[in-house]
Amino acid sequence: MCGIIGYIGERDAVGVAVDALERLSYRGYDSAGIATWAGALTSRKAAGKIDALKKLLSDSPLPASKSAIGHTRWATHGAVNDKNSHPHGNENVLIVHNGIIENYLLLKARLTALGYNFTSDTDSEAAALLIDYEYKRCGDKHTAIAAACESLRGSYAILAMFADSPDEIWCIRHESPLLIGFGDDEYFISSDIPAFLSYTNRYFRLSEGEIAKITKSGVEVFLTNGEKIEKSVEVAAFNAEDAKKCGFNHFMRKEISDEPEIISKLTKIYGKDGLPSLSLDNISAENTSHISIVGCGTAYHAGLYGKTVIEGLTGIRCDACVASEFRYSNPVIDEGELVIFISQSGETADTLSSLRMVKSMGAKSLGIVNTVGSSIASEADSTLYIHAGVEIAVASTKAYVAQCVLLAIFALDFAIKRGKITKNEAKSLFTEIENLKSVIESAVELEENIELVAKELFPSDNLFFIGRRYDYIAAIEGSLKLKEISYIHSEAYAAGELKHGTISLVTDKTPVIALFGDEELLEKTVSNLKEVSARGAKTVAIASSLEKIAEVADIVINLPKTNPMLSPIPMAVILQLLAYHIANMRGCDIDQPRNLAKSVTVE
Numbered sequence: 001m002c003g004i005i006g007y008i009g010e011r012d013a014v015g016v017a018v019d020a021l022e023r024l025s026y027r028g029y030d031s032a033g034i035a036t037w038a039g040a041l042t043s044r045k046a047a048g049k050i051d052a053l054k055k056l057l058s059d060s061p062l063p064a065s066k067s068a069i070g071h072t073r074w075a076t077h078g079a080v081n082d083k084n085s086h087p088h089g090n091e092n093v094l095i096v097h098n099g100i101i102e103n104y105l106l107l108k109a110r111l112t113a114l115g116y117n118f119t120s121d122t123d124s125e126a127a128a129l130l131i132d133y134e135y136k137r138c139g140d141k142h143t144a145i146a147a148a149c150e151s152l153r154g155s156y157a158i159l160a161m162f163a164d165s166p167d168e169i170w171c172i173r174h175e176s177p178l179l180i181g182f183g184d185d186e187y188f189i190s191s192d193i194p195a196f197l198s199y200t201n202r203y204f205r206l207s208e209g210e211i212a213k214i215t216k217s218g219v220e221v222f223l224t225n226g227e228k229i230e231k232s233v234e235v236a237a238f239n240a241e242d243a244k245k246c247g248f249n250h251f252m253r254k255e256i257s258d259e260p261e262i263i264s265k266l267t268k269i270y271g272k273d274g275l276p277s278l279s280l281d282n283i284s285a286e287n288t289s290h291i292s293i294v295g296c297g298t299a300y301h302a303g304l305y306g307k308t309v310i311e312g313l314t315g316i317r318c319d320a321c322v323a324s325e326f327r328y329s330n331p332v333i334d335e336g337e338l339v340i341f342i343s344q345s346g347e348t349a350d351t352l353s354s355l356r357m358v359k360s361m362g363a364k365s366l367g368i369v370n371t372v373g374s375s376i377a378s379e380a381d382s383t384l385y386i387h388a389g390v391e392i393a394v395a396s397t398k399a400y401v402a403q404c405v406l407l408a409i410f411a412l413d414f415a416i417k418r419g420k421i422t423k424n425e426a427k428s429l430f431t432e433i434e435n436l437k438s439v440i441e442s443a444v445e446l447e448e449n450i451e452l453v454a455k456e457l458f459p460s461d462n463l464f465f466i467g468r469r470y471d472y473i474a475a476i477e478g479s480l481k482l483k484e485i486s487y488i489h490s491e492a493y494a495a496g497e498l499k500h501g502t503i504s505l506v507t508d509k510t511p512v513i514a515l516f517g518d519e520e521l522l523e524k525t526v527s528n529l530k531e532v533s534a535r536g537a538k539t540v541a542i543a544s545s546l547e548k549i550a551e552v553a554d555i556v557i558n559l560p561k562t563n564p565m566l567s568p569i570p571m572a573v574i575l576q577l578l579a580y581h582i583a584n585m586r587g588c589d590i591d592q593p594r595n596l597a598k599s600v601t602v603e
């Protein structure tokens, strides 16, 4: 939910921190701040996006320093203003924090009784002053941090600087991610790799409860009991170029352009001799009796697709569940249960907590994740990476496409292993999955037509997406894409459900986008299109068989043809481009929509 950065080295630490915060701003952009050590601890912080901090630093520069910590905030506790911006603390210790301290009010009361004064409404300030209290009590930073965090409930990734220790940064994490990057005699500590990828691609992730001390001479990692441990440094699978717009106006549009290549990558990595080839450590297709797929937002929508394609190909009963509901629903976990966790970031709090819950219940877990080494990827029994590269835009596009493609490959693999499909049938479907590369390229080539449709729709305040079976699944994801970046209220409805209530909302002010990728049900949805058209709605049809649709829809977008079972994938690309252009015409902040953050690492 927030982005944090720490730097120690020979560069201008403030400049490095500002650069890193700009790259982390997709994690939260309500306010930003930086602290340095230059004889004493000092900081600058400002509400608003990073430009507000840059202006403040220009008007009132921080002293030159070789070490700094920085923070870009997605507000959880406390309004968006200067005083609630990070860093937090006092003249002895300053911290930046990503996460939520759930028991902060109790801690605040205790510290106030001990004579501490609070200057903000945030939970993070309580953590900072508690570290100060413990440090005064025991005089040892490691012990103080371990003792303070012992009292914290909730999630945290904390970087701390102490007035009595120049060019030294301490850090600890619980639930929220923290990585340490290794440059040439310089070190970076951050929530995510893009922060320091232009300086180094060598890093490791701090594990739960580990405490690290970073100085100019290196990095030491300890367990909370003080035991020093060694960690192996990894090399990131992507480079700084991946985390750039590459000539596009927005990360979202660049990431849509990545989609065809991702299809090729996935079918090469997870295919062999024209068939799926998945190595799923100790997850047996034959012994799986039921599958639950768990995720949030777009990842959940990929789960809806996974449910349909897995049931369709394997005959295994499958449920798709919103993680924030699943974790509190006392799910029934039977013998032979497989739970699949879908997450681009691999750090979404509700999804991670659901994983930990089912593991304690003895179910097999499979992660379908983008971020290598993330918590969900590390803790699932087995993980399949989607290899989509860094996804910066808050609205997920290429990750969704990659998740759906990988779920189709997974379903096909399971169907073969369970004898539900012949090798020839499987080869033919796998070839259609491989051909999605050209199908998606054809969808992107429709961009000019899609822009014209966006011109018709962008002034709308309300909009409906309708479809049946695979098209209903595509409609749900298309509706979220539109809502989160254009702020247009839209609903995705099973076309057959309209008559049971919501058609009462349809007027000449509510355009209806009808999806026709799942052609077996085309006639049924045509009837629904006629029903809404008769009530004045402007209708848009996205279909391959135009001849059957042209006379009933006001506007038609030609969906590149593919297997109905795979149709949500090109459909998603068209709806992503439609949402993108509508949001652009409405002047919305496409990559950083209001109130949102890329990775929801708090409940």
Ligand code: AGP
Pocket (backbone or CB within 6 Å): 296, 297, 298, 299, 342, 343, 344, 345, 346, 347, 348, 351, 394, 395, 396, 397, 484, 597, 598, 599, 600
């Ligand atoms: C998608 O466009 C949204 N940004 C959001 O719904 C996202 O998919 C959700 O927060 C899940 O994130 P994850 O895939 O990193 O777990």
